Amino acid sequence: MDPEAAKLMGKLIGAGIACIGMGGAGVGVGVIFGNYLSGALRNPAAAASQFSNLIFGFAVTEAMGIFSLVIAFLLLYAV
Amino acid sequence: MAEKPIEPIHQFRITDYFDIGNFGGDGTPGSGIHLAFTNSALFMILTVGLVLAFLVLGSNRRAIVPGRLQLMTEMTYEFVANMVRNTAGHDGMKFLPLVGSLFMFVLIANLFGMFPYFFTVTSHLIVTVMMALIVFLTVVIYGFYKNGPRFLKLFVPSGIPWYIIWLVVPIEILSFLSRPVSHSLRLWGNVLAGHIVLKVFGGMVVALLGAGAWGLVAVLPFGMAVAMTGLEVLVAALQAFVFAVLTCVYLHDAMHPGH
Numbered sequence: 001m002d003p004e005a006a007k008l009m010g011k012l013i014g015a016g017i018a019c020i021g022m023g024g025a026g027v028g029v030g031v032i033f034g035n036y037l038s039g040a041l042r043n044p045a046a047a048a049s050q051f052s053n054l055i056f057g058f059a060v061t062e063a064m065g066i067f068s069l070v071i072a073f074l075l076l077y078a079v
Numbered sequence: 080m081a082e083k084p085i086e087p088i089h090q091f092r093i094t095d096y097f098d099i100g101n102f103g104g105d106g107t108p109g110s111g112i113h114l115a116f117t118n119s120a121l122f123m124i125l126t127v128g129l130v131l132a133f134l135v136l137g138s139n140r141r142a143i144v145p146g147r148l149q150l151m152t153e154m155t156y157e158f159v160a161n162m163v164r165n166t167a168g169h170d171g172m173k174f175l176p177l178v179g180s181l182f183m184f185v186l187i188a189n190l191f192g193m194f195p196y197f198f199t200v201t202s203h204l205i206v207t208v209m210m211a212l213i214v215f216l217t218v219v220i221y222g223f224y225k226n227g228p229r230f231l232k233l234f235v236p237s238g239i240p241w242y243i244i245w246l247v248v249p250i251e252i253l254s255f256l257s258r259p260v261s262h263s264l265r266l267w268g269n270v271l272a273g274h275i276v277l278k279v280f281g282g283m284v285v286a287l288l289g290a291g292a293w294g295l296v297a298v299l300p301f302g303m304a305v306a307m308t309g310l311e312v313l314v315a316a317l318q319a320f321v322f323a324v325l326t327c328v329y330l331h332d333a334m335h336p337g338h
Contacts, residue, residue, distance in 0.1 A: 052162070052165060052166060052324055055317070055320060055321055055324060056321075056324055056325070056328065058321075059265060059321040059324070059325060060261075062265065062269075063261040063264065063265045066264055066265055066268035066269065066272075067261075067264065067268075069268050069272055070264055070268055073271070077088060
């Protein structure tokens with residue numbers, strides 16, 4: 001295999017592996033929204049006051065998925 | 080490898096509209112500072128112009144019974160003010176201009192990006208990093224100005240046993256330093272990924288339409304592109320909100336460093 005093709009293959013495989021990390025972020029976001037929903041159904045009166053906490057937790061968790069996405073983009077377009 | 084008919088990152092290319100000039104450097108290409116009026120600058124000016132027009136036109140009549148535009152402006156102001164009051168506290172209200180400007184700029188820039196052929200300002204890391212650095216430096220400078228050395232209590236959570244503090248403090252310092260990184264990457268990554276996904280589905284439609292009888296299947300990615308556009312409008316507004324809420328949370332830390 002010539003070096004250029006090997007490099008391209010490594011880039012594409014690496015980008016694919018980097019995307020596995022998004023699964024963890026997906027689980028985390030699911031946990032946050034699921035727990036918010038179950039809490040909101042138990043005590044609907046308190047749900048609205050926790051909305052910004054929900055968004056904050058969502059944003060912090062989602063950042064991890066974005067990091068792995070950034071690695072994938074770097075491998076695809078910048079390496 | 081097969082040729083790529085549609086390059087999904089082509090939409091983020093910065094083009095010069097007119098050159099202002101090259102300053103400094105030794106004449107070789109790439110040296111010095113190249114100043115030019117680009118499509119990025121144009122859309123930043125359009126964004127600021129729209130925000131200004133919305134806020135000024137909405138608030139200059141100050142009618143007792145507000146019209147539609149004034150009502151929208153007042154609702155926007157109330158939304159941002161409530162967000163600052165709830166997340167940063169009452170003494171955080173002096174940062175309302177900063178948070179409000181960031182929120183409106185990011186929101187309008189993201190929504191501008193949803194129009195076809197429009198340039199998305201926030202899809203460039205340099206823009207989001209600059210905004211995140213403004214917030215970060217505000218937090219550091221104001222934190223030390225307001226609390227003096229007590230600002231360092233931010234890194235020492237209260238109620239921690241003395242024998243574990245040597246482990247917690249480096250982690251807290253690291254997490255504080257990674258704030259501008261995650262703050263900027265979050266907005267940038269969301270906008271960039273959304274636009275690339277839209278372009279990929281659009282490319283599928285074009286590829287299938289050119290494939291004879293398979294063109295009928297093109298309805299599927301087209302419907303997907305329509306649905307993703309709806310999702311992206313939601314993400315555009317949500318990320319502007321998230322950016323502003325995180326700014327408020329960081330500013331709250333600057334004012335109340337003790338955990």
